[in-house]
Amino acid sequence: MICGVRFCGGCNPRYDRGKALEKIKEQNKDVDFRIAEEGETYDHLLVIGGCTNCCASHCQFSTREGLTKMWDEKHINEVLKKIDEIKSKEKAKQNIK
Amino acid sequence: MLMTGDQYIESLRKLGTRVYMFGEKIDNWIDHPMIRPSINCVKMTYDLAHDPQYVDLMTAKSNLTGETVNRFGHLHQSTDDLRKKVKMQRLCGQKTASCFQRCVGMDAFNAVFSTTFEIDKKCGTKYHENFVEYLKYVQNNDLIVDGAMTDPKGDRGLAPHAQKDPDLFLHIKEKREDGIVVRGAKCHQTGSINSHEHLIMPTQAMGEDDKAYAVAFACPSDVEGLYMVYGRQSCDTRKMEPNADVDLGNKNFGGQEALVVFDDVFIPNDRIFLCEEHEFAGMLVERFAGYHRQSYGGCKVGVGDVIIGAAALAADYNGANKASHIKDKLIEMTHLNETLYCCGIACSAEGYPTEAGNYQIDLLLANVCKQNVTRFPYEIVRLAEDIAGGLMVTMPSSIDFNSDLEVGRNGETLAEVCNKFYAASDTCTTIERMRILRFLENICLGSSAVGYRTESMHGAGSPQAQRIMIARQGNINAKKELAKEIAGIK
Numbered sequence: 295m296i297c298g299v300r301f302c303g304g305c306n307p308r309y310d311r312g313k314a315l316e317k318i319k320e321q322n323k324d325v326d327f328r329i330a331e332e333g334e335t336y337d338h339l340l341v342i343g344g345c346t347n348c349c350a351s352h353c354q355f356s357t358r359e360g361l362t363k364m365w366d367e368k369h370i371n372e373v374l375k376k377i378d379e380i381k382s383k384e385k386a387k388q389n390i391k
Numbered sequence: 392m393l394m395t396g397d398q399y400i401e402s403l404r405k406l407g408t409r410v411y412m413f414g415e416k417i418d419n420w421i422d423h424p425m426i427r428p429s430i431n432c433v434k435m436t437y438d439l440a441h442d443p444q445y446v447d448l449m450t451a452k453s454n455l456t457g458e459t460v461n462r463f464g465h466l467h468q469s470t471d472d473l474r475k476k477v478k479m480q481r482l483c484g485q486k487t488a489s490c491f492q493r494c495v496g497m498d499a500f501n502a503v504f505s506t507t508f509e510i511d512k513k514c515g516t517k518y519h520e521n522f523v524e525y526l527k528y529v530q531n532n533d534l535i536v537d538g539a540m541t542d543p544k545g546d547r548g549l550a551p552h553a554q555k556d557p558d559l560f561l562h563i564k565e566k567r568e569d570g571i572v573v574r575g576a577k578c579h580q581t582g583s584i585n586s587h588e589h590l591i592m593p594t595q596a597m598g599e600d601d602k603a604y605a606v607a608f609a610c611p612s613d614v615e616g617l618y619m620v621y622g623r624q625s626c627d628t629r630k631m632e633p634n635a636d637v638d639l640g641n642k643n644f645g646g647q648e649a650l651v652v653f654d655d656v657f658i659p660n661d662r663i664f665l666c667e668e669h670e671f672a673g674m675l676v677e678r679f680a681g682y683h684r685q686s687y688g689g690c691k692v693g694v695g696d697v698i699i700g701a702a703a704l705a706a707d708y709n710g711a712n713k714a715s716h717i718k719d720k721l722i723e724m725t726h727l728n729e730t731l732y733c734c735g736i737a738c739s740a741e742g743y744p745t746e747a748g749n750y751q752i753d754l755l756l757a758n759v760c761k762q763n764v765t766r767f768p769y770e771i772v773r774l775a776e777d778i779a780g781g782l783m784v785t786m787p788s789s790i791d792f793n794s795d796l797e798v799g800r801n802g803e804t805l806a807e808v809c810n811k812f813y814a815a816s817d818t819c820t821t822i823e824r825m826r827i828l829r830f831l832e833n834i835c836l837g838s839s840a841v842g843y844r845t846e847s848m849h850g851a852g853s854p855q856a857q858r859i860m861i862a863r864q865g866n867i868n869a870k871k872e873l874a875k876e877i878a879g880i881k
Contacts (some may be wrong), residue, residue, distance in 0.1 A: 303448025305478035305485075306696070312444055329443040350447045370556070 295381060297322075298330035298339040298357065300350050307344025309367040315342060321374055325381075330355045338362065338380055340373060359383070393450070393461060394533040395441060396434035402587065403430065406611075409618035409704065410584055410649075417621075420584060422631045429647035432491040433535055433585045436463055438482060448479040453530050454748075455523060459529045463493040466504055467750040468629070476829035477689035481732065484693020488834065490646035490842035492535075492582025494690065498682035499538025499590045500526055501749055503607060506675040506780050507664050509745035518607075518664045519747070521782060525609055525662060537586035537612070539651060540679060541576040541595040551604040553596065559593065561653060562603045563666065570659040571666060573606060578649045582848075584619055584649055586612050593665070596673030605672040607665035608658040616656040617823040622648040624838040637789035640833025646842035677860075680750065683851035684761030685752045688735020691764055694834070694843055695728035695771055702775040703828050708824040709780060720774045726799040727767040734760030755864035758857040765854040772835040783828040786838070791820065 301311055318340070319327055330339060332354050340355045341350050343365035352361060362376045394402065403421050410420040418451070420426050440449040440461050451465040451472065467473050476497070483491045507518035529536055537799075542551075545559030554560065561575030577583075577591065590609045597605045610617065629635055636642055665671060703721055706712040735798070738756035745751050776783065787809055794805035803811075810821045833839045848854070875881070 299443070302442045303446070303475065303478055303482060304444050305448060305481045305693075323881075349471075382876060 295324070295379075295384060296326045296328060297377065298334065298336035298355055298362045299327055299340050300330045300339060300352050300355065302341075302343040302345075302348060302350035304344050309344070310343045311344055314370055315340075316362070317370055318373055318377070322377055325377060327384055337384075338377070340364070392531065392533060393459065394437050394441055396438040397758070398439045399434055399533075399535075400430065403585065408584060408611070409575065409612040410621060411790065412621035412623075420811070422774060425627055426584065426647065428489070428641070428643060428645035429492065429582065430488045430585050431482075432489050432644045432646070433493055433582060435486050435644075436491055436493045437533070439482065439486065445482060448475055448482055450872070451475075455527050456530060458530070461533055463497045463532045464526070464533065464536075465497070466501055466526070466748075467742070467752060468748075470740055470742045473685070473742045473752060474736055474748055477685065477732075477735040477739055480686055480689025480735075481693040481696070484690045485696050486693075487644040487707065488641055488694050488697040488830075489644040489839055490690065492537075492585060492647065492847060494681065494686045495538035495581055496529075496536035496586070496590060497538075498679055498686060499540075500529075501682055501751075502675055502679035503590065503592065503664050504749050505745035505747040505751065506678060507796055508670060509674070510665065510671045512746070514668055516668070520650060522664050525664075532587075532589040535582070535585060536588040536590050536609070537580055537583040537651075538590050538592065538675065538679065539580050539583070540592045540594055541578050541579050541580075543576055543610065544594065549874045551601045553600075560601075560604045560852055561591065561606065563606050564655060566666075567657075568865070571606070571608070571658055571663060573653050573656050573658060575653050577653075579622070579647055579648050579849075580619070580651045581646065581846075583612070583651050584621070584647060589617070589651065592675055592679055593672040594852060595676055597669040598633055599669060600650065601672075602667040602669040605665060605667055605669035607675060609662045609664070610656060610658055612794050614656055618649065618654070619649040619651050622650065624841045626833070626837040630838070634790075637822065637829055638815070640829040640831070640837055641839055643839055646846070648841070664751070677726060677754070680852050680860075681752055681754045681757045681801055681802075682858070684757040684857065685738050686763075687764040687847065688731050688733075688738070688757075688760040688849060691768055691843065691847055692732045692735065695731070698771060698775050698831070698834055699724045700763065700845075701827050701834075702778045704827045705775075705779045705783075705824075705831060708816050708819040708827060711778075720778055724771050724774050726769055731763055731767055734763055754860060755866075758860040758864065761851055762854060762857040762861065764847045765857070768843055772840075772844065775831050776835050779828055779831045782813070783832045786825060786828065789825070792825065812865065 295347050338359045339361035341363045348365040359380050366380045410417045439445040450459050451462045454462045458835045507522045511519045542560045545554045551560035558575045563576040565572040565573050592607045679792050706717045738752040740755035792809045796805045798805050813821050
């Protein structure tokens with residue numbers, strides 16, 4: 295699974311966005327997290343905002359399984375759950391094949 | 392092409408910019424200890440544009456080329472772009488605690504772009520086409536451009552044409568078939584030495600008699616006939632002291648202003664954006680000033696964030712952090728700082744498209760923003776000084792804190808004496824305490840006070856300039872009607 299990552303610009307983040315990504319990566323060593331680039335298609339996009347505004351632009355990126363936004367450290371568990379769901383879905387698809 | 396910070400520094404080495412300071416020509420100004428901190432600030436605007444955690448603010452898609460460009464070279468295409476500009480400036484202020492100098496160019500691009508469109512529409516000139524080609528060149532090469540507006544102005548009671556010395560306002564000295572020759576100067580030019588190019592605008596609205604002064608153009612910083620005289624700052628020669636570190640407060644970053652002299656500089660036709668159409672000088676000034684007054688709602692807020700953090704650390708280190716009045720002062724500093732940010736965001740959110748298509752801020756709110764900036768930073772540093780205590784201006788030098796000189800009855804060194812008497816809370820070393828206090832000294836009344844205090848007062852126009860704009864935009868008659876309606880007056 296390839297997960298694109300887009301950070302907001304970080305003008306006044308309420309938590310360490312970089313560390314949050316590291317925590318998510320630690321729990322998902324089988325997922326390829328890449329800084330999102332235009333022209334690429336990702337299985338999923340993770341948008342990491344620093345505050346409730348979560349103003350990071352993301353419409354320019356394409357994904358197969360949509361995106362998840364987080365703007366608080368407390369959202370890490372939700373992100374992990376979402377990634378697990380996608381991974382399970384992928385596994386199920388592979389089993390059918 | 393987005394340059395890296397290191398590429399930017401190397402690009403400056405290729406310029407032949409003429410710089411004078413302390414009565415001498417400075418050949419290697421790039422590595423000069425008094426100038427380099429200001430170059431490091433500009434370098435930060437390049438480095439952040441390559442960091443995934445900041446890219447969303449630091450870059451944008453150019454409407455001219457379709458390429459990704461540094462946002463400092465971007466024409467705002469929406470209110471979202473205007474808001475992101477303010478956020479980017481807050482970020483850069485946080486990372487440097489200084490004026491990072493690049494916003495004057497960005498504000499000039501946006502003002503000249505929309506104004507030239509309207510000049511061409513009325514006068515049939517080709518200034519907009521000239522400017523678009525110029526901006527593509529700037530974007531493609533990721534250049535720093537000094538947006539220069541302020542003339543020396545001589546006797547403030549006299550119009551440009553009435554001055555004893557005509558050079559006190561920059562003017563067209565000669566018109567040729569292939570271009571113009573200009574003479575005069577621009578004062579207080581932030582980051583001029585660190586810029587690849589200069590984009591010149593008139594300093595005020597002009598009448599028919601002043602049409603020779605209604606001129607806008609661009610030129611390289613090392614064009615023949617152009618030179619700069621470095622503006623000194625409070626405590627600036629501390630940067631020249633050997634092993635200066637703690638005493639500098641902010642050893643890596645700083646601001647820069649210079650006098651830029653145009654000693655008969657030739658400007659080719661394709662770099663001219665206004666030439667005697669005096670009726671548009673006021674429009675250009677008003678638009679540039681509007682954008683620049685918005686800018687202060689971002690950059691000074693970022694520096695304010697660092698000051699608030701430093702004041703909080705000083706309280707921790709002094710052991711005073713639990714005192715209720717200290718907590719309240721930190722709340723007040725935050726309230727003042729975020730109020731400035733509110734203004735920057737508000738004038739952006741209320742922006743609107745110009746005839747040329749780029750977005751302009753709400754002028755009333757931008758002027759309110761800057762008017763607050765002429766006041767609140769002064770209160771923020773007053774509170775920071777209050778929290779820090781007098782030690783921030785009375786402590787010995789860092790040399791004393793490291794000296795082996797034996798001075799005590801029992802052979803104690805100067806370093807031991809200083810460290811003994813300036814120790815405070817266990818949460819820090821004496822040197823850490825000195826570092827944060829020196830930072831506050833530097834920003835409150837040292838070389839960085841130029842950027843945080845006086846620039847907040849006079850940059851983008853002095854307080855009275857904003858009050859004139861607030862009076863014009865204040866919609867008083869509509870407010871009278873509201874009052875009449877409520878009070879039952881017909």
